[in-house]
Amino acid sequence: MTSIIPASPKTVLQLDGLSRRRAGRQAVQDLSLTLHAGQVMGLLGVNGAGKSTTLSMIAGALRPDTGGIRLNGEDFLEHPGLARKHIGWLPERAPVWAELSVNEHLDAHGRLRGLHGAALRAARTAIIERLELQPLARRLAGVLSQGQRQRLGLACALLHHPALLVLDEPANALDPVQVAALRTLIREQSAAGTAVILSTHLLAEVTAVCDRVAILHEGGLRHDGPVHSDDHAALERTFFEIAMNGNNSAARAA
Numbered sequence: 001m002t003s004i005i006p007a008s009p010k011t012v013l014q015l016d017g018l019s020r021r022r023a024g025r026q027a028v029q030d031l032s033l034t035l036h037a038g039q040v041m042g043l044l045g046v047n048g049a050g051k052s053t054t055l056s057m058i059a060g061a062l063r064p065d066t067g068g069i070r071l072n073g074e075d076f077l078e079h080p081g082l083a084r085k086h087i088g089w090l091p092e093r094a095p096v097w098a099e100l101s102v103n104e105h106l107d108a109h110g111r112l113r114g115l116h117g118a119a120l121r122a123a124r125t126a127i128i129e130r131l132e133l134q135p136l137a138r139r140l141a142g143v144l145s146q147g148q149r150q151r152l153g154l155a156c157a158l159l160h161h162p163a164l165l166v167l168d169e170p171a172n173a174l175d176p177v178q179v180a181a182l183r184t185l186i187r188e189q190s191a192a193g194t195a196v197i198l199s200t201h202l203l204a205e206v207t208a209v210c211d212r213v214a215i216l217h218e219g220g221l222r223h224d225g226p227v228h229s230d231d232h233a234a235l236e237r238t239f240f241e242i243a244m245n246g247n248n249s250a251a252r253a254a
């Protein structure tokens with residue numbers, strides 16, 4: 001017999017009162033939110049709003065001063081190894097080692113995440129095909145263009161099928177064809193149940209692929225709501241109201 005009660009969505013990420021100071025300033029303040037499997041959340045905010053600091057804490061690269069993070073229900077700060085296993089992170093500037101080839105990058109990332117032997121080779125082949133990196137597979141990262149490096153960073157983030165994909169300005173340096181391909185990739189990840197957080201300055205990216213948007217201002221969460229793909233103007237109004245005034249009275253009035 002099938003149940004008529006819909007299954008409750010699986011919580012992948014839970015932030016509870018996250019705060020972090022940087023260079024004497026409050027970079028992120030009392031940030032709480034929950035992200036479910038398959039959700040794609042855009043993270044917006046003006047320069048210095050705290051987006052990268054937030055993503056670095058979620059990816060385990062920066063420890064919060066206070067607050068908690070739970071990943072798949074487990075205390076992430078108590079078990080930092082969870083990040084490697086369950087998170088794929090594309091930082092704002094994807095780190096590459098100039099003297100390693102694309103294949104060697106993927107092998108190194110895979111090993112760090114517990115992939116070895118045939119499983120590693122299969123994962124590497126699949127992601128190289130998916131991101132159409134075959135012509136670049138043997139090339140050294142040092143000779144890749146910025147956009148090609150960005151695709152390598154994406155491949156490293158996706159290699160181990162993470163439960164949570166954290167993308168910091170992933171469309172940086174991508175040409176329009178690659179931006180369209182990135183949108184398709186994000187939708188695919190979401191359909192497969194991966195939760196995605198996407199920090200960007202491009203409001204159109206949020207309208208195109210996100211079902212939810214969070215807006216930070218001076219480190220605080222000022223808006224968290226659904227995205228309506230047919231109403232880009234509503235997102236623009238909310239964003240600019242917060243950017244100019246620090247609050248979202250426009251959104252409340254709508």
Ligand SMILES: Nc1ncnc2c1ncn2[C@@H]1O[C@H](COP(=O)(O)OP(=O)(O)OP(=O)(O)O)[C@@H](O)[C@H]1O
Pocket residue numbers: 022023025026027045046047048049050051052053054
């Ligand atoms: N490496 C760092 N050392 C010291 N302070 C930092 C560092 N990185 C960021 N900050 C500070 O933390 C605050 C938040 O910056 P953050 O990079 O998180 O914002 P952002 O929203 O990602 O900005 P942008 O859109 O410009 O990338 C800012 O006041 C910034 O000056």
